[in-house]
Amino acid sequence: xxxxxxxxxxxxxxxxxxxxxxxxxxxxxxxxxxxxxxxxxxxxxxxxxxxxxxxxxxxxxxxxxxxxxxxxxxxxxxxxxxxxxxxxxxxxxxxxxxxxxxxxxxxxxxxxxxxxxxxxxxxxxxxxxxxxxxxxxxxxxxxxxxxxxxxxxxxxxxxxxxxxxxxxxxxxxxxxxxxxxxxxxxxxxxxxxxxxxxxxxxxxxxxxxxxxxxxxxxxxxxxxxxxxxxxxxxxxxxxxxxxxxxxxxxxxxxxxxxxxxxxxxxxxxxxxxxxxxxxxxxxxxxxxxxxxxxxxxxxxxxxxxxxxxxxxxxxxxxxxxxxxxxxxxxxxxx
Amino acid sequence: xxxxxxxxxxxxxxxxxxxxxxxxxxxxxxxxxxxxxxxxxxxxxxxxxxxxxxxxxxxxxxxxxxxxxxxxxxxxxxxxxxxxxxxxxxxxxxxxxxxxxxxxxxxxxxxxxxxxxxxxxxxxxxxxxxxxxxxxxxxxxxxxxxxxxxxxxxxxxxxxxxxxxxxxxxxxxxxxxxxxxxxxxxxxxxxxxxxxxxxxxxxxxxxxxxxxxxxxxxxxxxxxxxxxxxxxxxxxxxxxxxxxxxxxxxxxxxxxxxxxxxx
Numbered sequence: 001x002x003x004x005x006x007x008x009x010x011x012x013x014x015x016x017x018x019x020x021x022x023x024x025x026x027x028x029x030x031x032x033x034x035x036x037x038x039x040x041x042x043x044x045x046x047x048x049x050x051x052x053x054x055x056x057x058x059x060x061x062x063x064x065x066x067x068x069x070x071x072x073x074x075x076x077x078x079x080x081x082x083x084x085x086x087x088x089x090x091x092x093x094x095x096x097x098x099x100x101x102x103x104x105x106x107x108x109x110x111x112x113x114x115x116x117x118x119x120x121x122x123x124x125x126x127x128x129x130x131x132x133x134x135x136x137x138x139x140x141x142x143x144x145x146x147x148x149x150x151x152x153x154x155x156x157x158x159x160x161x162x163x164x165x166x167x168x169x170x171x172x173x174x175x176x177x178x179x180x181x182x183x184x185x186x187x188x189x190x191x192x193x194x195x196x197x198x199x200x201x202x203x204x205x206x207x208x209x210x211x212x213x214x215x216x217x218x219x220x221x222x223x224x225x226x227x228x229x230x231x232x233x234x235x236x237x238x239x240x241x242x243x244x245x246x247x248x249x250x251x252x253x254x255x256x257x258x259x260x261x262x263x264x265x266x267x268x269x270x271x272x273x274x275x276x277x278x279x280x281x282x283x284x285x286x287x288x289x290x291x292x293x294x295x296x297x298x299x300x301x302x303x304x305x306x307x308x309x310x311x312x313x314x315x316x317x318x319x320x321x322x323x324x325x326x327x328x329x330x331x332x333x334x
Numbered sequence: 335x336x337x338x339x340x341x342x343x344x345x346x347x348x349x350x351x352x353x354x355x356x357x358x359x360x361x362x363x364x365x366x367x368x369x370x371x372x373x374x375x376x377x378x379x380x381x382x383x384x385x386x387x388x389x390x391x392x393x394x395x396x397x398x399x400x401x402x403x404x405x406x407x408x409x410x411x412x413x414x415x416x417x418x419x420x421x422x423x424x425x426x427x428x429x430x431x432x433x434x435x436x437x438x439x440x441x442x443x444x445x446x447x448x449x450x451x452x453x454x455x456x457x458x459x460x461x462x463x464x465x466x467x468x469x470x471x472x473x474x475x476x477x478x479x480x481x482x483x484x485x486x487x488x489x490x491x492x493x494x495x496x497x498x499x500x501x502x503x504x505x506x507x508x509x510x511x512x513x514x515x516x517x518x519x520x521x522x523x524x525x526x527x528x529x530x531x532x533x534x535x536x537x538x539x540x541x542x543x544x545x546x547x548x549x550x551x552x553x554x555x556x557x558x559x560x561x562x563x564x565x566x567x568x569x570x571x572x573x574x575x576x577x578x579x580x581x582x583x584x585x586x587x588x589x590x591x592x593x594x595x596x597x
Binding site: 082210211212213214216217219220221222223224226227228229230231232269273274275277 | 379382383384403404405406407408409412413415418420421423424428432433435436438440441442484488
């Protein structure tokens with residue numbers, strides 16, 4: 001196994017984590033950070049300790065999980081649809097998850113772990129219903145042509161977004177939180193969202209990380225994959241379920257954040273090759289790191305005002321992606 | 335060996351294969367010939383479990399391949415598909431190793447033995463020097479050899495090929511068929527190959543099966559099947575069949591569809 005790609009992306013992630021903990025409306029110098037994290041906060045850094053432990057660390061963890069979920073599920077969607085444009089948004093999964101999450105928020109839920117849990121569960125149900133609807137709409141006999149799938153996805157996605165918007169327009173009270181959520185960002189604080197999302201991400205992303213070989217086979221098309229021994233339909237259903245679970249987890253507390261799921265898998269593919277056994281974990285690690293950096297920028301660019309992180313991922317992610325695309329000398333990287 | 339019994343297949347209301355039976359012995363190359371739409375590709379797809387059969391059995395040493403799960407079927411039967419687009423960024427080596435899938439766990443971890451088999455498969459099709467290249471950089475002939483190597487890496491007793499020579503130039507057509515013939519003899523493979531080119535079929539196949547409108551119209555040696563009568567009717571085109579001037583084979587010479595049939 002080649003280790004260099006993993007070392008590089010992990011190094012990037014480590015850097016992003018450090019930045020995310022250190023930078024904010026109050027800068028925490030690395031020396032203080034070290035004391036806090038090693039559990040020896042002196043009197044002088046007590047304030048830093050509170051900031052780090054109750055604000056920065058949970059936020060960093062949530063952002064990292066979200067980024068990993070978006071990067072990993074993005075790679076999986078691109079692989080299972082054999083389409084470089086596929087991402088968690090394309091087939092309507094994210095919009096469906098968003099609708100579910102907003103519905104859950106529009107009910108006057110209490111801000112308790114059980115109340116919070118309703119959001120990812122509703123998001124997952126929304127995501128699954130969307131996938132099922134899109135799948136049924138796109139199906140022709142026993143096959144699901146990719147073009148149909150994408151067209152149905154775009155249509156269903158628009159419908160779900162419309163419903164979400166109309167719910168938001170009636171927003172009062174609690175739904176203000178939903179509005180902040182929709183823009184992507186820290187509408188939720190503390191460790192509860194992290195702990196609630198963690199099992200979803202572990203299960204979904206874990207399943208995806210095991211499907212690398214199957215996705216490699218699928219790159220040759222359904223027929224050849226089956227002839228090489230892959231149970232194609234079962235594999236696709238499992239991968240789509242896992243990717244939707246992962247997306248729902250990401251959307252549940254972080255809102256709709258674009259481009260991470262689309263761009264990270266491409267960047268990793270251009271740098272480290274098309275093997276999905278490598279691509280999936282690298283996209284997850286890279287997604288976590290990239291979203292952390294975007295989140296730091298969102299906090300820092302117009303401090304103390306905070307920008308929605310979705311704006312940052314679009315403003316910085318797209319030019320970066322175009323730059324990488326131009327630099328990719330071999331045209332046939334896909 | 336491969337034995338197809340009574341295979342009937344429909345796409346919706348349209349029947350594409352009607353009670354087709356044929357067999358291929360180990361060490362033998364059988365060519366499946368017939369006009370466009372006769373059902374050659376469908377037969378390959380059904381036998382490899384991609385298209386379901388209405389009725390019929392695809393047998394190898396007692397097992398019905400159609401009832402086996404895909405993983406087990408892929409240990410009996412490998413397919414070289416018709417010229418297909420392959421994921422350009424994969425290397426030849428990665429591609430051929432995927433042929434070992436039926437023997438791997440779901441993570442696809444390969445052992446040294448798997449690598450040795452993939453290596454031998456590449457050597458058999460004379461493509462070892464391509465191992466590090468990306469599939470997208472290869473010529474059509476090279477890609478076809480890689481697909482053959484991938485099928486050989488599956489280490490199956492049965493090999494199905496669907497129009498493997500349709501995109502190849504004259505040189506590659508002949509050398510590809512020579513490789514196929516040699517593989518059948520040396521490795522005792524049962525080879526069923528769908529072919530458009532009747533002259534390639536005449537020269538390299540031990541037996542021919544003529545498929546027309548989903549039915550077997552004739553089967554036997556090239557001499558038995560490649561008669562002007564059978565071929566003219568099957569392809570709706572007057573033809574002459576003559577001995578090859580310098581090979582031990584027949585040549586089928588088509589005339590213009592409009593020209594009167596000469597005796």
